Amino acid sequence: MTESFRRSGEYENPQGPQGDAYQGAYPQQQHASASTPVNPEWPPPPTHQPAQPAEPVTAEPVTAAFPAQPDGGEHSAHAKTKRARGPMALLAAVAIVAAAVGGATAYGFQELTGKNTAVSSSTTTNVVPSSKKGDVAAIAAAVSPSVVEITATLSNGTSTGSGVIISSGGEIVTNNHVISGAQSIKVTTSTGKSYTAQVVGTDSAKDLALVKAQGASGLSPATLGNSAGVQVGDTVVAIGSPEGLSGTVTSGIVSALDRDVTVSTDEGQDQQSQGGGDGQWPFSFGGRQFNGDTGSSTTTYKAIQTDASLNPGNSGGALIDAGGDIIGINSAMYSASSSSSSSSSDAGSVGLGFAIPINTVKSDLAKLRAGSTS
Numbered sequence: 573m574t575e576s577f578r579r580s581g582e583y584e585n586p587q588g589p590q591g592d593a594y595q596g597a598y599p600q601q602q603h604a605s606a607s608t609p610v611n612p613e614w615p616p617p618p619t620h621q622p623a624q625p626a627e628p629v630t631a632e633p634v635t636a637a638f639p640a641q642p643d644g645g646e647h648s649a650h651a652k653t654k655r656a657r658g659p660m661a662l663l664a665a666v667a668i669v670a671a672a673v674g675g676a677t678a679y680g681f682q683e684l685t686g687k688n689t690a691v692s693s694s695t696t697t698n699v700v701p702s703s704k705k706g707d708v709a710a711i712a713a714a715v716s717p718s719v720v721e722i723t724a725t726l727s728n729g730t731s732t733g734s735g736v737i738i739s740s741g742g743e744i745v746t747n748n749h750v751i752s753g754a755q756s757i758k759v760t761t762s763t764g765k766s767y768t769a770q771v772v773g774t775d776s777a778k779d780l781a782l783v784k785a786q787g788a789s790g791l792s793p794a795t796l797g798n799s800a801g802v803q804v805g806d807t808v809v810a811i812g813s814p815e816g817l818s819g820t821v822t823s824g825i826v827s828a829l830d831r832d833v834t835v836s837t838d839e840g841q842d843q844q845s846q847g848g849g850d851g852q853w854p855f856s857f858g859g860r861q862f863n864g865d866t867g868s869s870t871t872t873y874k875a876i877q878t879d880a881s882l883n884p885g886n887s888g889g890a891l892i893d894a895g896g897d898i899i900g901i902n903s904a905m906y907s908a909s910s911s912s913s914s915s916s917s918d919a920g921s922v923g924l925g926f927a928i929p930i931n932t933v934k935s936d937l938a939k940l941r942a943g944s945t946s
Contacts, residue, residue: 699896797897812889
């Protein structure tokens with residue numbers, strides 16, 4: 573590129589000296605001959621190219637007139653130098669601009685994904701090292717600090733569930749049925765620290781809720797993955813607080829996708845109807861009722877089915893992929909005991925669990941943050 577640019581800086585005429593359109597306007601170059609008369613106002617060209625000046629060429633003023641030089645060759649040398657430096661300066665300028673744009677982009681991204689913003693991922697992330705992908709112990713170590721236990725005080729007892737931290741400032745996603753009808757809410761982190769929490773927004777149609785731990789800072793937000801890429805057979809890990817046993821980790825696979833799970837939207841049909849919080853959230857699937865009657869007010873959503881062990885108290889907890897990204901919020905599990913008179917100790921996982929896809933959660937976050945209480 574530099575060589576071709578240098579030639580154009582010499583004003584070479586591709587048609588040869590006879591067709592030089594600048595003849596008489598600029599000093600004749602080395603293609604002058606006996607057959608091409610030399611302008612008598614100009615002295616003969618030197619036999620060799622003058623040496624470059626010692627001072628930097630950039631210090632000399634450049635004008636549009638190109639005044640004549642005494643030796644007839646210095647102007648040509650400077651033109652070559654200026655022209656040759658042009659592409660290098662241009663490339664340097666482009667590199668600087670690209671670096672500036674990259675910095676601005678990174679700054680903008682940091683502003684958009686700051687401390688109080690959910691961290692989202694549509695591709696592979698580094699929640700766990702690539703060499704540890706699928707390692708349950710590595711996944712548990714990385715994600716457990718982002719899962720909390722939620723204790724809701726009801727009018728007739730307490731209910732225990734789980735939640736997923738999505739911002740360092742204390743935003744926590746859980747199931748609506750975990751906090752529905754609660755008079756007070758307490759969240760406990762994996763380190764044992766407890767906070768009082770307030771409901772920010774609810775969406776009973778999706779069985780989702782957003783609560784905020786009061787006065788919290790420096791919490792460990794989870795990375796929200798992309799449930800659209802989940803496939804049947806993928807390894808998954810579930811973390812929650814079944815039966816109040818916080819930080820319980822189980823593993824399994826994705827058993828099925830897009831299961832139509834129907835749950836109650838009636839606050840009176842939550843854990844309170846199950847004897848004050850035994851965690852057997854009623855739902856229906858395939859026309860059959862599980863864990864009690866869902867009532868007349870229901871909603872249906874598409875769920876991820878998993879055989880990872882889910883028990884009462886796992887609701888609102890995390891379903892995690894092999895890379896450590898959250899791909900679902902655990903919401904329902906089939907209990908072998910469906911009698912409303914039975915206790916939670918009679919319930920247990922039989923490998924039929926369901927989770928709300930994380931893409932559904934992400935699409936609902938703006939509404940929840942705005943304080944919707946639908």
